[in-house]
Amino acid sequence: MFSIDTASGALTPVQHVPTQGKTPRNFVLDPSGHLLLVANQNSNNLVSYRVDQQTGRLTPTGQTAEVPSPMFLQVVEDFRK
Structure with a gap:
């Protein structure tokens, strides 16, 4: 995940989140932007994550x-x- 500087468009790394599977497509x-x-x-799986509305960080739902x-x-x- 990256944050975006709205003035310059520059990306800054924020978080690395494993997809909990092979070959994410x-x-x-x-x-709502919450999941x-x-x-x-x-x-052969779908995985869900909660999206923190303040930071954009992801948390696996399990x-x-x-x-x-x-x-x-x-x-x-x-x-x-």
Whole structure:
């Protein structure tokens, strides 16, 4: 993870977060910005992280899901609204 200097666009390393799997292929933030999901293709899992709203740092939630060869994640708006 990096922080971005809004004036210069310079990146500064902030945190290194393991994906808890093999071959991370994609990640997505939920619409609220509170959760980040990672798809690990060769370990067949999705992993979730909490996003600290003040710092942007990630903390594993401890929740994973087994999914065969996940390669892409997309948030879909609830059509029932």
